[in-house]
Amino acid sequence: MGIRYCGVKLFGTNQRNVFPSAIKRLDVVIHKVNGGKLLLPFAMNLKILFAILAVALVAIIALNWILLVGLSKSASCEYAKFTGLLEEVHGERSQSMVFADLDSEELTSVVQYLRLQLRVKLLSCIEALPSDNYIHMIELQLPRKSEVLKFLDSGENQPRREARAVVVFGDQNEPNITEYVVGPLPNPTYHKDITSQKYQNLSFHSRPMTSFEHKKILLRMGLEKASRVLLQSFGSDWEALVHLDSAPRGFKTGDRETWFPFLRNVSGIFMHPLGFEVLMDHSSRNISEWKVKQVFYNGQYFDSIEELVTQYDRGTVKKIRLHREQSDPNYASLKPHMKHQTVSPLQYEPQGRRYSVVHNHVKYFNWKFAFRHSTINGLQLFNIRFMEERIVYELSVEELNSVYGGDSPSLMRTKFLDNHYGIGRSANELVRGVDCPYTAVFVDTVHFTESEKPGRIRNSICIFEQNKQMPLRRHYSSWYTAPSYGGLADCVLIIRSISTVGNYDYVFDYIFHHNGVIETKVHPSGYALTSFLSESGLQYGAKLEENLLGNIHTHFLHFKADLDVAGRLQSKR
Numbered sequence: 001m002g003i004r005y006c007g008v009k010l011f012g013t014n015q016r017n018v019f020p021s022a023i024k025r026l027d028v029v030i031h032k033v034n035g036g037k038l039l040l041p042f043a044m045n046l047k048i049l050f051a052i053l054a055v056a057l058v059a060i061i062a063l064n065w066i067l068l069v070g071l072s073k074s075a076s077c078e079y080a081k082f083t084g085l086l087e088e089v090h091g092e093r094s095q096s097m098v099f100a101d102l103d104s105e106e107l108t109s110v111v112q113y114l115r116l117q118l119r120v121k122l123l124s125c126i127e128a129l130p131s132d133n134y135i136h137m138i139e140l141q142l143p144r145k146s147e148v149l150k151f152l153d154s155g156e157n158q159p160r161r162e163a164r165a166v167v168v169f170g171d172q173n174e175p176n177i178t179e180y181v182v183g184p185l186p187n188p189t190y191h192k193d194i195t196s197q198k199y200q201n202l203s204f205h206s207r208p209m210t211s212f213e214h215k216k217i218l219l220r221m222g223l224e225k226a227s228r229v230l231l232q233s234f235g236s237d238w239e240a241l242v243h244l245d246s247a248p249r250g251f252k253t254g255d256r257e258t259w260f261p262f263l264r265n266v267s268g269i270f271m272h273p274l275g276f277e278v279l280m281d282h283s284s285r286n287i288s289e290w291k292v293k294q295v296f297y298n299g300q301y302f303d304s305i306e307e308l309v310t311q312y313d314r315g316t317v318k319k320i321r322l323h324r325e326q327s328d329p330n331y332a333s334l335k336p337h338m339k340h341q342t343v344s345p346l347q348y349e350p351q352g353r354r355y356s357v358v359h360n361h362v363k364y365f366n367w368k369f370a371f372r373h374s375t376i377n378g379l380q381l382f383n384i385r386f387m388e389e390r391i392v393y394e395l396s397v398e399e400l401n402s403v404y405g406g407d408s409p410s411l412m413r414t415k416f417l418d419n420h421y422g423i424g425r426s427a428n429e430l431v432r433g434v435d436c437p438y439t440a441v442f443v444d445t446v447h448f449t450e451s452e453k454p455g456r457i458r459n460s461i462c463i464f465e466q467n468k469q470m471p472l473r474r475h476y477s478s479w480y481t482a483p484s485y486g487g488l489a490d491c492v493l494i495i496r497s498i499s500t501v502g503n504y505d506y507v508f509d510y511i512f513h514h515n516g517v518i519e520t521k522v523h524p525s526g527y528a529l530t531s532f533l534s535e536s537g538l539q540y541g542a543k544l545e546e547n548l549l550g551n552i553h554t555h556f557l558h559f560k561a562d563l564d565v566a567g568r569l570q571s572k573r
Contacts (some may be wrong), residue, residue, distance in 0.1 A: 001351070008323040017348075018435045036338055048180050095152055096361035096370035099382040102140050102163060104446055104454040106185045109139050110163045112449070114180070121171070124439070125210055125450045136166045137449040141181050143243045145393060145562075152383065161185040168207050170285055173202040205256040208420060209245070209335040210450055217280050218243065220290045225305045229312050233297075233320040233333040235513060236470035240265055241274070243501070245409040247420065256283035257293060258517060259410035261531070268332025268527060270503040271548060275299070275320055275532030277410055296409050321549060331545070332527070345435040347466070355493055357441045357463055364465070364493040365511045369496060378423035379508050386516050394562040395518070397423060397508065400501070402555040406540045408531040411551050418501045425449045426499040427460040435498060435507075463495045472515060490514070496511040503527040520558050529553065 102110075115122050116216060120133050128134035129321035150156040162183035169176050174296050176225040179198060180191045195202060200474040223230070224239040247386040250257050277296040284290060295302040298320045301545050311317045355364040356360050360371050400418035404411045418426075419448035432438050442459035467489055474487030489521040493512040507523035531537070533549040540549040 017490045018503060032070070073318070075091050081369050082353070089325050090399070091299060094158075095383070097359065098143065098148055098151060098158055098161075099370045099380075100140070100360045101374075102138070102185070102448075103445060104281060104456070106161075106163065106508050107138055107446065107454040109186055110165060110188060111135060112452075113182060113535070114165060114167065114191070117191060118167070120169070122167075124452045126212055128168075128210070128475070129212065129216070129285075130282075131170045131173050131286060133167070133169050135448075136177075137375055138163055139163065139424075140372065141183070161187070164564065165191075168204075172206075175285060177202055180371045190474065193256070201253065203253050205254055205318075206251075209249075209258075213282070214245075216287050217282055218257075218288065219291060220287065221260075221278055221280065222305050222441070223278075226309050229297075229309055230276070233240075234264065234276070234322050236264060236534045241419050243268055243278075244270075244410075245413050247416055248413070254283065259283045259413070261408065261410045261522065266332075267330040268334065270527035271332035271530060271545070273530050273532045274322065274407070275534070275546070275547075277408060278305075279409065286412045294409070298532075299407070301409075315558075346433075346463075347439055349439050351463070353439070353441070354465060355463070362493075362495065364512060365514065366516075367493065371501075373424050373427065373447075375424040375449050378420050378427065378499055379461065379495070381495070381510055390564045391516075392561065393564050394560060395510065396560050397522075398560045399556075399558040400506065401502075401558065402553055403443065404551050404553040406531050406551045407534055407536050411529070411531050411540075414529075416502075421451060421501050422447075423499050423501065423506075426501045427457055427497055428500055429457065429459045430462050430498060436462035436496060437464050437466070461495065463493070463498050465491055465493050467491050472513065474526065490516075493520075500526065503529050520559060526557065 078168035082173055114135060123132045123134050125134045125136060128366050131494050134316065141162040141164040143162070145498045147159040151158050160183050163182050163185060165180045167178050169178060170405045174374065176180045178193055178194070179195045182188045182191045184190075223241075227238050230236065230241065235338055236240070241262045242265045243262050244255065246259045246261065249255060257279060259277050261277045262274050263269045264274060266272055275296075275298050278292055279294040279296075282290045282291060292304055295305055295308050297308055298318050300317060302311065308317070312319070361459055362369055362371065366387045367385070368388075370382045371384070372380050374396070375493065378397050379395065381392070382394050384389060384395060398418075398419075400415045400423065402413040402414075402418075404416075406412050424445070430442065432440070432442075436442070436483050439460040442466070443461040443463070445457050446454050447457065468491070470490050472488045472490035474485070476485045477483070490513065493511050493515075496508065498507050500506075505524050505526040506526055507521075509519075509521040509523070511519035511521065512520065528544070530544065531541075531549050533543060533547050537549040539542075541549045544550045
């Protein structure tokens with residue numbers, strides 16, 4: 001191993017003949033004679049000895065000087081390279097920060113600003129009634145693409161960092177939902193109402209339903225009046241049942257009514273529907289005016305809870321007897337039915353990670369990109385470059401839509417738009433070794449929605465390299481020549497996030513191949529959305545278990561791909 005001066009080898013440890021051979025082979029013989037005196041051979045005297053020692057000393061000093069200079073120059077070269085790399089990473093990170101999500105301090109500053117400047121009483125979303133004012137959601141307001149490109153490509157000033165805030169004004173003569181742009185961050189001084197620019201005829205009744213509203217609706221149903229009916233039919237008291245949401249909440253402007261199907265509260269609740277549903281009208285801002293509009297029980301409709309009880313007692317109702325007396329009442333549990341005696345294979349990186357993640361900037365061989373985790377849309381990628389050329393400005397999920405069919409009132413009209421629930425806010429912590437490899441890089445995300453303060457979701461994004469165990473290319477040849485083989489392993493970089501929206505878990509993957517291919521994948525998991533199996537139910541799905549129908553449905557996954565291949569003038573969306 002040698003010492004190099006900016007790449008030029010000065011000398012190495014294998015070069016032993018540094019000193020003159022005369023010094024190395026100095027044949028000085030010391031003889032011990034009578035009286036303990038030391039005598040030199042007659043051919044040698046003290047002057048010659050001192051001269052040789054002086055030459056040796058000069059050689060040692062010279063070599064030490066060369067060594068020190070060589071090391072310092074080598075260190076200077078390495079430091080210059082390191083500094084250059086650091087500047088490059090810092091520059092790329094600074095560019096990616098234009099897409100970075102708001103941190104807890106920025107979100108808190110927006111809340112404080114709105115409470116001060118809107119001059120209305122803002123309650124916490126977790127305790128606000130429809131007649132109150134509250135902040136529903138705050139997240140990053142993405143700057144215009146034209147402004148971002150001036151910053152990225154022309155070195156102009158970075159666009160102002162702003163927030164998008166959705167405020168529900170229920171305590172107004174004309175209640176409304178207003179969307180503001182608040183900035184500049186981290187110390188906001190202005191807010192702009194952009195509602196009319198983004199939406200047409202935005203109704204107050206189309207506001208997202210909060211958890212607090214769900215609780216108030218359940219109390220207004222008056223299920224305690226049907227406690228005996230529910231106990232005899234399902235073997236459970238009304239307080240032991242759980243309810244699900246459904247959508248839409250009507251078919252015309254001003255409607256806000258929802259069918260709530262009920263299920264048994266056991267493991268895998270989505271696989272335990274009861275055939276009992278309630279339609280609630282909760283359109284009024286006064287919760288005392290909320291009322292039951294219809295009740296569905298075993299394929300029959302009633303105008304109220306009281307009517308169901310009355311006809312049940314008269315014996316004019318086709319009754320349900322759904323008391324599970326089976327060996328495994330939790331058949332839908334995710335608990336493993338058997339314990340594996342061996343450990344599953346693990347991923348191994350023999351030379352460590354071959355990619356880097358700095359804040360929201362990722363670099364992987366010829367790939368570079370920025371990412372964020374929107375409260376509404378979930379995982380989004382920006383400024384995707386391959387071999388230093390931008391090919392995609394934005395790649396993200398726009399909407400997840402599912403349409404159901406069935407003979408129960410909730411499912412026959414259900415059309416879910418999952419952005420309504422927040423794909424990003426529905427993310428959860430990823431499990432090492434199951435959701436992502438142990439070697440992955442994990443990233444936390446921060447959101448502000450339906451809460452008093454920003455909430456952190458730990459390890460909600462993971463980034464890892466994976467060998468696809470399939471050659472990217474290969475060929476074996478033996479025609480006319482000696483046998484030969486050429487191949488290349490298909491190793492890819494994956495950035496992943498998983499959101500649980502009700503019964504479904506969506507695994508979102510963006511995959512980067514070495515040949516310049518970007519792949520998007522969505523893996524649905526979780527539970528099917530089911531209904532109680534009626535006599536006509538098999539027209540709308542398949543029987544999954546006793547009294548259980550897996551309803552027919554269709555998923556639509558909508559992506560936004562803003563391509564900048566061959567420049568912005570060729571941009572396609």
